[in-house]
Amino acid sequence: MRETGVREGHVEAGGVRCRYQDAGEGPALVHLTAPRGSSLTPAHRLLAQRFRVIALETPGVPPSPEVAATLAGALQSLGLERFNLMATAREAVTALWLALHAPERVLAMVLEAPAAMPGVSREANLERRLPALATPTLVLVGTRDDVAGPSPGRVYKALMPGAHLVFVYDAGPAVGADRPEAFAEVAIDFLERHEAFVISRAATVIHP
Amino acid sequence: MKVSFFETVRYLPPEPLPSEWPVPSGTYDREAGAAAFRGVMERLEYVEQLGFDWVSVSEHHYSPRILTPSPIVAAAYIAARLPRIKIALLGPIVPHSNPVRVAEELAMLDNLAQGRLIVGLLRGTANEALTYDLNPAEARQRTDEGMELILKAWTEPHPFGWQGRHFRYRTVSIWPRPLQQPHPPTYALGTSRESCEFAARHHLGCGVSYGPFEVMARATRYYREQCARHGWQPTPEQIVYRANMLVADTDEEAHALLRRQPDQAPFVMRAGVREAMLTLDSRNIAGQTRSPIVTGALPTTFVGSPDTVVEQVKRCRDVVGAGVLDLSLHPPGAGDLEPLMRALELFGGKVLPRIRDL
Numbered sequence: 001m002r003e004t005g006v007r008e009g010h011v012e013a014g015g016v017r018c019r020y021q022d023a024g025e026g027p028a029l030v031h032l033t034a035p036r037g038s039s040l041t042p043a044h045r046l047l048a049q050r051f052r053v054i055a056l057e058t059p060g061v062p063p064s065p066e067v068a069a070t071l072a073g074a075l076q077s078l079g080l081e082r083f084n085l086m087a088t089a090r091e092a093v094t095a096l097w098l099a100l101h102a103p104e105r106v107l108a109m110v111l112e113a114p115a116a117m118p119g120v121s122r123e124a125n126l127e128r129r130l131p132a133l134a135t136p137t138l139v140l141v142g143t144r145d146d147v148a149g150p151s152p153g154r155v156y157k158a159l160m161p162g163a164h165l166v167f168v169y170d171a172g173p174a175v176g177a178d179r180p181e182a183f184a185e186v187a188i189d190f191l192e193r194h195e196a197f198v199i200s201r202a203a204t205v206i207h208p
Numbered sequence: 209m210k211v212s213f214f215e216t217v218r219y220l221p222p223e224p225l226p227s228e229w230p231v232p233s234g235t236y237d238r239e240a241g242a243a244a245f246r247g248v249m250e251r252l253e254y255v256e257q258l259g260f261d262w263v264s265v266s267e268h269h270y271s272p273r274i275l276t277p278s279p280i281v282a283a284a285y286i287a288a289r290l291p292r293i294k295i296a297l298l299g300p301i302v303p304h305s306n307p308v309r310v311a312e313e314l315a316m317l318d319n320l321a322q323g324r325l326i327v328g329l330l331r332g333t334a335n336e337a338l339t340y341d342l343n344p345a346e347a348r349q350r351t352d353e354g355m356e357l358i359l360k361a362w363t364e365p366h367p368f369g370w371q372g373r374h375f376r377y378r379t380v381s382i383w384p385r386p387l388q389q390p391h392p393p394t395y396a397l398g399t400s401r402e403s404c405e406f407a408a409r410h411h412l413g414c415g416v417s418y419g420p421f422e423v424m425a426r427a428t429r430y431y432r433e434q435c436a437r438h439g440w441q442p443t444p445e446q447i448v449y450r451a452n453m454l455v456a457d458t459d460e461e462a463h464a465l466l467r468r469q470p471d472q473a474p475f476v477m478r479a480g481v482r483e484a485m486l487t488l489d490s491r492n493i494a495g496q497t498r499s500p501i502v503t504g505a506l507p508t509t510f511v512g513s514p515d516t517v518v519e520q521v522k523r524c525r526d527v528v529g530a531g532v533l534d535l536s537l538h539p540p541g542a543g544d545l546e547p548l549m550r551a552l553e554l555f556g557g558k559v560l561p562r563i564r565d566l
Contacts, residue, residue, distance in 0.1 A: 008468055012495045056385075102523070193484070194480055195478050195480040195481055196480050196481050196484030196485075198338050198481055199337065199338060199343075199344060199481065199485060199488060200337070200338075200341040200342060200344075201343055202341070202343055203343065203346070204343065204346060204374050205346070205348070205373055205374060206372065206373065206374065206375075206376050207371070207372075207373060208373065
Protein backbone atom coordinates (compact mmCIF):
# COMPACT_ATOMS: atom_id res chain seq x y z
CA MET A 1 0.00 0.00 0.00
CA ARG A 2 1.33 3.43 -0.88
CA GLU A 3 0.37 6.64 0.79
CA THR A 4 0.77 10.25 -0.13
CA GLY A 5 4.15 11.79 0.61
CA VAL A 6 5.81 8.42 1.00
CA ARG A 7 8.45 7.38 -1.49
CA GLU A 8 9.19 3.71 -1.74
CA GLY A 9 12.20 1.90 -3.17
CA HIS A 10 14.62 -0.94 -2.80
CA VAL A 11 18.29 -1.04 -2.07
CA GLU A 12 20.67 -3.97 -2.13
CA ALA A 13 22.42 -5.04 1.02
CA GLY A 14 24.60 -8.14 1.00
CA GLY A 15 22.83 -9.59 -2.02
CA VAL A 16 19.37 -9.02 -0.53
CA ARG A 17 16.92 -6.54 -1.97
CA CYS A 18 15.75 -4.46 0.99
CA ARG A 19 12.61 -2.39 0.81
CA TYR A 20 12.57 1.12 2.21
CA GLN A 21 10.03 3.83 2.62
CA ASP A 22 11.05 7.45 2.73
CA ALA A 23 8.91 10.31 4.06
CA GLY A 24 9.30 13.85 5.31
CA GLU A 25 11.99 16.49 5.07
CA GLY A 26 14.86 17.39 7.37
CA PRO A 27 17.83 15.62 8.87
CA ALA A 28 17.91 11.92 7.96
CA LEU A 29 16.50 9.41 10.42
CA VAL A 30 17.02 5.80 9.36
CA HIS A 31 14.75 3.27 11.03
CA LEU A 32 15.93 -0.31 10.83
CA THR A 33 12.93 -2.59 10.93
CA ALA A 34 12.33 -6.28 10.43
CA PRO A 35 11.18 -7.17 6.90
CA ARG A 36 7.41 -7.05 7.12
CA GLY A 37 6.16 -5.18 4.09
CA SER A 38 3.92 -2.92 6.12
CA SER A 39 3.27 0.77 5.72
CA LEU A 40 4.59 3.58 7.86
CA THR A 41 3.19 3.85 11.37
CA PRO A 42 1.59 6.86 13.07
CA ALA A 43 4.87 7.32 14.94
CA HIS A 44 6.74 7.50 11.62
CA ARG A 45 4.36 10.15 10.42
CA LEU A 46 4.96 12.23 13.55
CA LEU A 47 8.71 11.84 13.20
CA ALA A 48 8.45 12.78 9.52
CA GLN A 49 7.19 16.22 10.54
CA ARG A 50 10.75 16.98 11.69
CA PHE A 51 12.96 14.44 9.96
CA ARG A 52 13.38 12.71 6.67
CA VAL A 53 12.41 9.24 7.84
CA ILE A 54 13.83 6.31 5.94
CA ALA A 55 12.29 3.06 7.19
CA LEU A 56 14.61 0.37 5.95
CA GLU A 57 13.74 -3.31 6.18
CA THR A 58 16.83 -5.29 7.06
CA PRO A 59 17.76 -8.53 5.28
CA GLY A 60 16.10 -10.57 8.01
CA VAL A 61 19.16 -12.46 9.14
CA PRO A 62 20.53 -12.42 12.69
CA PRO A 63 22.36 -9.20 13.59
CA SER A 64 26.08 -9.29 13.01
CA PRO A 65 28.91 -6.90 12.27
CA GLU A 66 28.79 -8.09 8.65
CA VAL A 67 25.10 -7.30 8.27
CA ALA A 68 25.74 -3.90 9.82
CA ALA A 69 28.56 -3.23 7.36
CA THR A 70 26.41 -4.14 4.35
CA LEU A 71 23.63 -1.87 5.65
CA ALA A 72 26.14 0.93 6.07
CA GLY A 73 27.07 0.42 2.42
CA ALA A 74 23.42 0.35 1.37
CA LEU A 75 22.75 3.63 3.16
CA GLN A 76 25.79 5.13 1.45
CA SER A 77 24.37 4.12 -1.90
CA LEU A 78 21.18 5.96 -0.95
CA GLY A 79 23.31 9.06 -0.45
CA LEU A 80 23.01 8.97 3.31
CA GLU A 81 26.40 10.02 4.60
CA ARG A 82 25.45 11.02 8.14
CA PHE A 83 22.18 10.11 9.76
CA ASN A 84 20.28 9.44 12.94
CA LEU A 85 19.52 5.81 13.52
CA MET A 86 16.48 4.19 15.05
CA ALA A 87 15.97 0.49 15.55
CA THR A 88 13.41 -1.81 17.06
CA ALA A 89 13.78 -5.08 19.00
CA ARG A 90 16.48 -7.30 17.51
CA GLU A 91 17.48 -4.64 14.98
CA ALA A 92 18.82 -2.62 17.94
CA VAL A 93 21.80 -4.98 17.96
CA THR A 94 22.30 -4.33 14.25
CA ALA A 95 22.13 -0.59 14.93
CA LEU A 96 24.78 -0.88 17.61
CA TRP A 97 27.06 -2.82 15.28
CA LEU A 98 26.47 -0.20 12.63
CA ALA A 99 27.37 2.61 15.04
CA LEU A 100 30.52 0.73 16.03
CA HIS A 101 31.33 0.13 12.36
CA ALA A 102 30.87 3.78 11.34
CA PRO A 103 30.64 5.92 14.46
CA GLU A 104 31.30 9.13 12.52
CA ARG A 105 28.21 8.54 10.39
CA VAL A 106 25.70 7.92 13.18
CA LEU A 107 24.67 11.19 14.82
CA ALA A 108 22.45 9.67 17.49
CA MET A 109 20.39 6.54 18.07
CA VAL A 110 16.95 5.64 19.34
CA LEU A 111 16.57 2.00 20.35
CA GLU A 112 12.96 0.95 20.73
CA ALA A 113 12.40 -2.04 23.03
CA PRO A 114 15.86 -3.46 22.30
CA ALA A 115 15.93 -7.23 22.41
CA ALA A 116 18.14 -9.13 24.78
CA MET A 117 21.64 -9.81 23.64
CA PRO A 118 21.76 -13.58 23.69
CA GLY A 119 24.85 -14.95 25.37
CA VAL A 120 26.61 -16.03 22.18
CA SER A 121 30.19 -15.01 21.70
CA ARG A 122 29.42 -12.42 19.08
CA GLU A 123 27.14 -10.52 21.48
CA ALA A 124 29.80 -10.74 24.16
CA ASN A 125 32.02 -8.99 21.63
CA LEU A 126 29.38 -6.34 21.28
CA GLU A 127 29.08 -5.84 25.04
CA ARG A 128 32.83 -5.52 25.32
CA ARG A 129 32.91 -2.75 22.75
CA LEU A 130 29.94 -0.70 23.95
CA PRO A 131 31.82 1.25 26.66
CA ALA A 132 33.84 2.86 23.85
CA LEU A 133 30.75 3.86 21.86
CA ALA A 134 30.04 7.53 22.52
CA THR A 135 27.02 7.84 20.20
CA PRO A 136 24.18 9.58 22.05
CA THR A 137 21.63 6.81 22.49
CA LEU A 138 18.08 6.85 23.74
CA VAL A 139 16.68 3.51 24.88
CA LEU A 140 12.89 3.40 25.02
CA VAL A 141 11.22 0.57 26.92
CA GLY A 142 7.49 0.16 27.43
CA THR A 143 6.36 -0.54 30.99
CA ARG A 144 4.18 -3.37 29.64
CA ASP A 145 6.93 -4.94 27.59
CA ASP A 146 6.83 -8.61 28.55
CA VAL A 147 8.95 -9.74 25.61
CA ALA A 148 12.43 -8.40 26.31
CA GLY A 149 11.52 -6.40 29.39
CA PRO A 150 13.77 -3.70 30.78
CA SER A 151 16.92 -5.82 31.17
CA PRO A 152 18.53 -5.14 27.78
CA GLY A 153 17.87 -1.43 28.20
CA ARG A 154 19.55 -1.50 31.60
CA VAL A 155 22.55 -3.26 30.12
CA TYR A 156 22.93 -0.60 27.44
CA LYS A 157 22.48 2.18 29.98
CA ALA A 158 25.13 0.67 32.23
CA LEU A 159 27.61 -0.02 29.43
CA MET A 160 27.29 2.98 27.16
CA PRO A 161 28.48 6.37 28.39
CA GLY A 162 26.02 8.21 26.14
CA ALA A 163 22.93 6.10 26.84
CA HIS A 164 19.71 7.31 28.39
CA LEU A 165 16.96 4.93 29.47
CA VAL A 166 13.38 6.16 29.33
CA PHE A 167 10.37 4.04 30.26
CA VAL A 168 7.25 4.71 28.23
CA TYR A 169 4.28 4.16 30.47
CA ASP A 170 1.63 1.69 29.40
CA ALA A 171 3.39 0.69 26.19
CA GLY A 172 4.29 -2.85 25.19
CA PRO A 173 7.24 -3.85 23.02
CA ALA A 174 5.81 -1.86 20.11
CA VAL A 175 6.33 1.41 21.91
CA GLY A 176 5.81 3.65 18.88
CA ALA A 177 2.64 1.82 17.86
CA ASP A 178 1.15 1.82 21.36
CA ARG A 179 1.90 5.43 22.23
CA PRO A 180 2.95 7.22 19.03
CA GLU A 181 2.79 10.78 20.37
CA ALA A 182 4.72 9.95 23.52
CA PHE A 183 7.26 7.99 21.49
CA ALA A 184 7.76 10.66 18.86
CA GLU A 185 8.00 13.53 21.33
CA VAL A 186 10.85 12.06 23.36
CA ALA A 187 12.60 10.66 20.28
CA ILE A 188 12.52 14.03 18.49
CA ASP A 189 13.62 15.89 21.60
CA PHE A 190 16.53 13.51 22.08
CA LEU A 191 17.60 13.51 18.43
CA GLU A 192 17.59 17.31 18.41
CA ARG A 193 19.25 17.97 21.77
CA HIS A 194 21.04 14.74 22.65
CA GLU A 195 21.91 14.60 26.36
CA ALA A 196 20.62 18.12 26.95
CA PHE A 197 17.13 16.69 26.43
CA VAL A 198 17.09 16.17 30.21
CA ILE A 199 16.49 19.90 30.53
CA SER A 200 12.79 20.62 30.32
CA ARG A 201 11.58 23.16 27.76
CA ALA A 202 7.95 22.82 28.73
CA ALA A 203 6.19 26.13 29.23
CA THR A 204 3.91 26.28 32.23
CA VAL A 205 2.60 29.80 31.76
CA ILE A 206 -1.17 29.73 32.10
CA HIS A 207 -1.73 33.40 31.43
CA PRO A 208 0.97 35.95 30.62
CA MET B 209 25.25 36.05 66.65
CA LYS B 210 23.07 32.97 66.28
CA VAL B 211 24.40 29.71 64.98
CA SER B 212 22.75 26.99 63.00
CA PHE B 213 24.03 23.50 62.29
CA PHE B 214 23.45 22.39 58.71
CA GLU B 215 22.56 18.69 58.90
CA THR B 216 23.15 16.81 55.66
CA VAL B 217 23.07 13.16 56.89
CA ARG B 218 26.66 12.08 56.51
CA TYR B 219 26.66 9.13 54.15
CA LEU B 220 30.00 7.38 54.03
CA PRO B 221 30.05 5.16 50.94
CA PRO B 222 31.94 1.90 51.35
CA GLU B 223 33.20 2.25 47.76
CA PRO B 224 34.19 5.40 45.86
CA LEU B 225 31.16 6.84 44.09
CA PRO B 226 30.80 7.64 40.40
CA SER B 227 31.54 11.33 39.90
CA GLU B 228 28.69 11.99 37.51
CA TRP B 229 25.51 13.74 38.50
CA PRO B 230 22.96 12.28 38.96
CA VAL B 231 24.72 9.54 40.87
CA PRO B 232 23.19 6.14 39.96
CA SER B 233 20.88 5.24 42.81
CA GLY B 234 21.75 1.60 42.32
CA THR B 235 25.08 2.35 43.99
CA TYR B 236 23.31 3.28 47.27
CA ASP B 237 24.56 1.10 50.09
CA ARG B 238 21.70 0.32 52.48
CA GLU B 239 23.92 -0.43 55.45
CA ALA B 240 25.91 2.76 55.01
CA GLY B 241 22.65 4.63 54.56
CA ALA B 242 21.10 3.19 57.70
CA ALA B 243 24.24 4.05 59.63
CA ALA B 244 24.15 7.61 58.29
CA PHE B 245 20.55 8.07 59.39
CA ARG B 246 21.26 6.54 62.81
CA GLY B 247 24.08 9.04 63.21
CA VAL B 248 21.84 12.05 62.67
CA MET B 249 20.07 12.12 66.03
CA GLU B 250 23.18 11.23 67.96
CA ARG B 251 24.91 14.23 66.39
CA LEU B 252 21.96 16.58 66.71
CA GLU B 253 21.39 15.82 70.38
CA TYR B 254 24.96 16.95 70.91
CA VAL B 255 24.39 20.01 68.71
CA GLU B 256 21.42 21.02 70.83
CA GLN B 257 23.33 20.41 74.01
CA LEU B 258 26.17 22.63 72.77
CA GLY B 259 23.76 25.51 72.46
CA PHE B 260 23.26 25.85 68.72
CA ASP B 261 20.17 27.93 68.01
CA TRP B 262 18.96 26.14 64.92
CA VAL B 263 19.44 22.92 63.07
CA SER B 264 18.89 23.36 59.35
CA VAL B 265 17.98 20.94 56.61
CA SER B 266 17.78 21.54 52.88
CA GLU B 267 16.26 20.03 49.77
CA HIS B 268 18.58 18.32 47.32
CA HIS B 269 17.83 15.46 45.00
CA TYR B 270 19.70 12.55 43.50
CA SER B 271 22.86 13.11 45.53
CA PRO B 272 24.67 11.08 48.19
CA ARG B 273 26.02 14.31 49.70
CA ILE B 274 22.74 15.41 51.20
CA LEU B 275 20.26 12.67 51.96
CA THR B 276 17.27 14.90 52.62
CA PRO B 277 15.35 15.10 49.35
CA SER B 278 12.30 15.77 51.50
CA PRO B 279 13.47 18.25 54.12
CA ILE B 280 9.96 18.26 55.58
CA VAL B 281 10.32 14.64 56.58
CA ALA B 282 13.74 15.31 58.11
CA ALA B 283 12.50 18.41 59.93
CA ALA B 284 9.45 16.65 61.36
CA TYR B 285 11.60 13.81 62.63
CA ILE B 286 14.16 16.13 64.19
CA ALA B 287 11.48 18.34 65.74
CA ALA B 288 9.92 15.32 67.39
CA ARG B 289 13.21 14.21 68.90
CA LEU B 290 14.72 17.49 70.10
CA PRO B 291 12.80 19.64 72.56
CA ARG B 292 14.42 23.08 72.32
CA ILE B 293 16.38 23.81 69.16
CA LYS B 294 14.69 25.65 66.29
CA ILE B 295 14.15 23.72 63.11
CA ALA B 296 15.22 25.65 60.03
CA LEU B 297 13.92 24.33 56.78
CA LEU B 298 16.21 26.02 54.23
CA GLY B 299 14.35 25.20 52.27
CA PRO B 300 11.73 23.77 50.05
CA ILE B 301 12.57 24.26 46.38
CA VAL B 302 9.61 26.39 45.45
CA PRO B 303 9.49 26.33 41.62
CA HIS B 304 9.03 22.60 41.30
CA SER B 305 6.61 22.26 44.18
CA ASN B 306 2.92 22.78 44.63
CA PRO B 307 3.05 26.03 46.64
CA VAL B 308 -0.21 25.33 48.46
CA ARG B 309 1.12 21.96 49.55
CA VAL B 310 4.32 23.63 50.77
CA ALA B 311 2.28 26.17 52.74
CA GLU B 312 0.23 23.38 54.31
CA GLU B 313 3.18 21.21 55.23
CA LEU B 314 5.13 24.08 56.74
CA ALA B 315 2.12 25.25 58.72
CA MET B 316 1.59 21.72 59.98
CA LEU B 317 5.25 21.43 60.89
CA ASP B 318 5.20 24.73 62.76
CA ASN B 319 2.36 23.35 64.87
CA LEU B 320 4.04 19.98 65.40
CA ALA B 321 7.23 21.77 66.46
CA GLN B 322 5.24 24.08 68.72
CA GLY B 323 6.31 27.22 66.93
CA ARG B 324 9.99 26.35 66.48
CA LEU B 325 10.00 26.47 62.68
CA ILE B 326 12.19 28.75 60.58
CA VAL B 327 11.56 28.78 56.83
CA GLY B 328 13.80 29.55 53.89
CA LEU B 329 12.27 29.59 50.42
CA LEU B 330 14.39 29.25 47.35
CA ARG B 331 14.70 28.47 43.71
CA GLY B 332 17.27 25.71 44.06
CA THR B 333 20.61 25.04 42.42
CA ALA B 334 20.71 24.63 38.64
CA ASN B 335 20.87 20.83 38.75
CA GLU B 336 17.63 20.69 40.72
CA ALA B 337 15.77 21.89 37.63
CA LEU B 338 16.62 18.52 36.09
CA THR B 339 15.22 16.50 38.95
CA TYR B 340 11.54 17.34 38.68
CA ASP B 341 11.56 18.43 35.05
CA LEU B 342 11.50 22.13 35.75
CA ASN B 343 12.13 24.43 32.82
CA PRO B 344 15.15 26.46 34.01
CA ALA B 345 14.02 29.42 31.95
CA GLU B 346 10.87 29.57 34.10
CA ALA B 347 12.44 28.81 37.46
CA ARG B 348 12.82 32.40 38.65
CA GLN B 349 9.25 33.37 37.81
CA ARG B 350 7.80 30.21 39.35
CA THR B 351 9.83 30.83 42.50
CA ASP B 352 8.60 34.39 42.91
CA GLU B 353 5.00 33.47 42.26
CA GLY B 354 5.16 30.35 44.42
CA MET B 355 6.70 32.23 47.36
CA GLU B 356 4.02 34.87 47.16
CA LEU B 357 1.30 32.25 47.05
CA ILE B 358 2.77 30.48 50.11
CA LEU B 359 2.72 33.74 52.09
CA LYS B 360 -0.84 34.38 50.95
CA ALA B 361 -1.98 30.89 51.89
CA TRP B 362 -0.55 31.38 55.38
CA THR B 363 -2.12 34.75 56.00
CA GLU B 364 -5.32 35.22 54.02
CA PRO B 365 -8.34 34.85 56.33
CA HIS B 366 -10.91 33.86 53.70
CA PRO B 367 -10.88 31.21 51.00
CA PHE B 368 -9.28 32.75 47.94
CA GLY B 369 -8.53 31.94 44.35
CA TRP B 370 -5.19 32.46 42.64
CA GLN B 371 -5.04 33.52 39.03
CA GLY B 372 -1.31 33.40 38.53
CA ARG B 373 1.05 33.15 35.63
CA HIS B 374 2.23 29.67 36.51
CA PHE B 375 -0.20 28.54 39.20
CA ARG B 376 -3.94 28.60 39.22
CA TYR B 377 -6.26 27.67 42.05
CA ARG B 378 -9.93 28.44 42.37
CA THR B 379 -10.02 27.80 46.12
CA VAL B 380 -7.32 27.94 48.79
CA SER B 381 -8.00 27.90 52.53
CA ILE B 382 -5.36 25.94 54.40
CA TRP B 383 -5.70 24.16 57.74
CA PRO B 384 -3.85 24.30 60.06
CA ARG B 385 -2.52 27.82 59.89
CA PRO B 386 1.04 28.30 61.19
CA LEU B 387 1.36 28.57 64.97
CA GLN B 388 3.70 31.56 64.70
CA GLN B 389 1.97 34.72 63.54
CA PRO B 390 1.66 36.04 60.98
CA HIS B 391 3.86 33.14 59.87
CA PRO B 392 7.16 31.47 60.85
CA PRO B 393 10.28 33.64 60.43
CA THR B 394 10.88 33.35 56.69
CA TYR B 395 13.84 34.04 54.46
CA ALA B 396 14.13 34.37 50.72
CA LEU B 397 17.34 32.49 50.07
CA GLY B 398 19.66 33.55 47.33
CA THR B 399 21.94 36.31 46.17
CA SER B 400 19.92 37.40 43.17
CA ARG B 401 18.48 40.83 42.72
CA GLU B 402 15.04 39.26 42.37
CA SER B 403 15.33 37.30 45.58
CA CYS B 404 16.59 40.33 47.56
CA GLU B 405 13.80 42.48 46.16
CA PHE B 406 11.18 39.87 46.99
CA ALA B 407 12.47 39.63 50.55
CA ALA B 408 12.48 43.39 50.95
CA ARG B 409 8.98 43.80 49.55
CA HIS B 410 7.53 41.11 51.82
CA HIS B 411 9.54 41.96 54.94
CA LEU B 412 11.34 38.64 54.86
CA GLY B 413 14.88 37.77 55.80
CA CYS B 414 17.62 37.16 53.27
CA GLY B 415 19.99 34.21 53.09
CA VAL B 416 23.25 33.93 51.19
CA SER B 417 25.64 31.03 51.03
CA TYR B 418 29.20 29.86 50.59
CA GLY B 419 30.69 32.80 48.66
CA PRO B 420 33.50 35.00 50.00
CA PHE B 421 32.39 37.68 52.48
CA GLU B 422 32.90 40.60 50.09
CA VAL B 423 30.88 38.94 47.34
CA MET B 424 28.04 37.95 49.65
CA ALA B 425 28.12 41.46 51.06
CA ARG B 426 27.11 42.79 47.65
CA ALA B 427 23.87 40.85 47.95
CA THR B 428 23.15 41.71 51.59
CA ARG B 429 23.91 45.40 50.93
CA TYR B 430 21.50 45.35 48.02
CA TYR B 431 18.91 43.64 50.23
CA ARG B 432 19.25 46.30 52.93
CA GLU B 433 18.97 49.06 50.34
CA GLN B 434 15.79 47.49 49.03
CA CYS B 435 14.39 47.14 52.55
CA ALA B 436 15.08 50.84 53.08
CA ARG B 437 13.25 51.59 49.84
CA HIS B 438 10.27 49.71 51.27
CA GLY B 439 10.53 51.68 54.49
CA TRP B 440 11.96 49.18 56.92
CA GLN B 441 15.27 47.91 58.27
CA PRO B 442 16.10 44.24 58.70
CA THR B 443 17.57 43.05 61.98
CA PRO B 444 20.92 41.21 61.85
CA GLU B 445 19.00 38.01 62.52
CA GLN B 446 17.25 38.50 59.21
CA ILE B 447 20.47 37.85 57.35
CA VAL B 448 21.70 34.26 57.27
CA TYR B 449 25.04 33.23 55.89
CA ARG B 450 25.54 29.53 55.17
CA ALA B 451 29.18 28.48 54.94
CA ASN B 452 31.66 25.68 55.30
CA MET B 453 33.83 25.78 58.40
CA LEU B 454 36.93 23.78 59.24
CA VAL B 455 37.85 24.35 62.84
CA ALA B 456 40.65 22.37 64.50
CA ASP B 457 42.91 22.72 67.51
CA THR B 458 45.48 24.70 65.56
CA ASP B 459 45.58 26.69 62.33
CA GLU B 460 48.02 24.17 60.90
CA GLU B 461 45.66 21.29 61.53
CA ALA B 462 42.73 23.15 60.04
CA HIS B 463 44.69 24.01 56.93
CA ALA B 464 45.84 20.42 56.65
CA LEU B 465 42.17 19.44 56.66
CA LEU B 466 41.47 22.06 54.03
CA ARG B 467 44.20 20.67 51.80
CA ARG B 468 42.54 17.27 51.99
CA GLN B 469 39.25 18.70 50.73
CA PRO B 470 38.61 18.02 47.04
CA ASP B 471 38.99 21.09 44.85
CA GLN B 472 36.38 19.97 42.35
CA ALA B 473 32.64 19.57 42.76
CA PRO B 474 32.09 15.92 43.71
CA PHE B 475 29.47 15.20 41.08
CA VAL B 476 29.24 17.01 37.78
CA MET B 477 26.63 17.04 35.07
CA ARG B 478 27.65 15.76 31.67
CA ALA B 479 29.30 18.38 29.49
CA GLY B 480 26.44 18.65 27.00
CA VAL B 481 23.94 19.23 29.81
CA ARG B 482 26.19 21.74 31.52
CA GLU B 483 26.68 23.73 28.34
CA ALA B 484 22.97 23.78 27.55
CA MET B 485 22.26 24.83 31.13
CA LEU B 486 24.58 27.81 30.78
CA THR B 487 22.36 29.20 28.03
CA LEU B 488 19.04 28.43 29.73
CA ASP B 489 19.62 29.27 33.36
CA SER B 490 20.58 32.73 34.51
CA ARG B 491 21.83 33.72 37.94
CA ASN B 492 23.11 36.90 39.48
CA ILE B 493 24.53 38.44 42.62
CA ALA B 494 22.61 41.65 43.26
CA GLY B 495 22.17 42.02 39.53
CA GLN B 496 25.68 41.05 38.50
CA THR B 497 25.68 37.92 36.34
CA ARG B 498 27.22 34.76 37.70
CA SER B 499 27.46 31.28 36.24
CA PRO B 500 24.64 28.91 37.17
CA ILE B 501 27.06 26.00 37.17
CA VAL B 502 29.56 25.40 39.93
CA THR B 503 32.29 23.01 38.88
CA GLY B 504 34.74 23.74 41.67
CA ALA B 505 34.22 22.65 45.26
CA LEU B 506 32.26 25.08 47.42
CA PRO B 507 34.70 27.37 49.21
CA THR B 508 35.41 27.01 52.90
CA THR B 509 35.29 30.52 54.28
CA PHE B 510 36.06 29.76 57.94
CA VAL B 511 39.31 27.87 58.51
CA GLY B 512 41.54 27.73 61.53
CA SER B 513 41.91 27.36 65.25
CA PRO B 514 39.07 28.60 67.50
CA ASP B 515 40.85 31.96 67.91
CA THR B 516 41.25 32.42 64.17
CA VAL B 517 37.68 31.37 63.48
CA VAL B 518 36.33 33.83 66.05
CA GLU B 519 38.15 36.64 64.21
CA GLN B 520 36.77 35.41 60.87
CA VAL B 521 33.25 35.34 62.29
CA LYS B 522 33.68 38.92 63.50
CA ARG B 523 34.75 39.96 60.01
CA CYS B 524 31.79 38.11 58.52
CA ARG B 525 29.48 39.92 60.91
CA ASP B 526 30.95 43.27 59.88
CA VAL B 527 31.23 42.65 56.15
CA VAL B 528 28.21 40.49 55.34
CA GLY B 529 26.06 41.78 58.18
CA ALA B 530 24.87 38.27 58.96
CA GLY B 531 23.33 37.67 62.37
CA VAL B 532 22.92 33.95 61.79
CA LEU B 533 25.63 31.57 60.64
CA ASP B 534 24.38 28.33 59.14
CA LEU B 535 27.40 26.10 59.34
CA SER B 536 28.46 23.02 57.53
CA LEU B 537 31.17 22.02 59.98
CA HIS B 538 33.72 19.83 58.38
CA PRO B 539 31.95 19.82 54.99
CA PRO B 540 30.17 16.70 53.85
CA GLY B 541 32.17 14.38 51.68
CA ALA B 542 35.18 14.74 53.92
CA GLY B 543 34.90 11.07 54.83
CA ASP B 544 35.68 10.21 58.42
CA LEU B 545 33.18 11.60 60.96
CA GLU B 546 35.67 11.79 63.83
CA PRO B 547 37.00 15.26 62.86
CA LEU B 548 33.41 16.50 62.62
CA MET B 549 32.69 15.51 66.21
CA ARG B 550 35.96 17.11 67.31
CA ALA B 551 35.03 20.27 65.35
CA LEU B 552 31.65 20.36 67.08
CA GLU B 553 33.29 20.06 70.47
CA LEU B 554 35.78 22.83 69.68
CA PHE B 555 33.17 25.07 68.16
CA GLY B 556 30.74 24.59 71.02
CA GLY B 557 33.38 25.07 73.70
CA LYS B 558 35.72 27.67 72.28
CA VAL B 559 33.98 29.55 69.49
CA LEU B 560 30.29 29.73 70.26
CA PRO B 561 30.62 31.44 73.68
CA ARG B 562 32.81 34.13 72.13
CA ILE B 563 30.60 34.98 69.15
CA ARG B 564 27.31 34.84 71.00
CA ASP B 565 27.32 38.53 71.82
CA LEU B 566 28.60 39.84 68.51
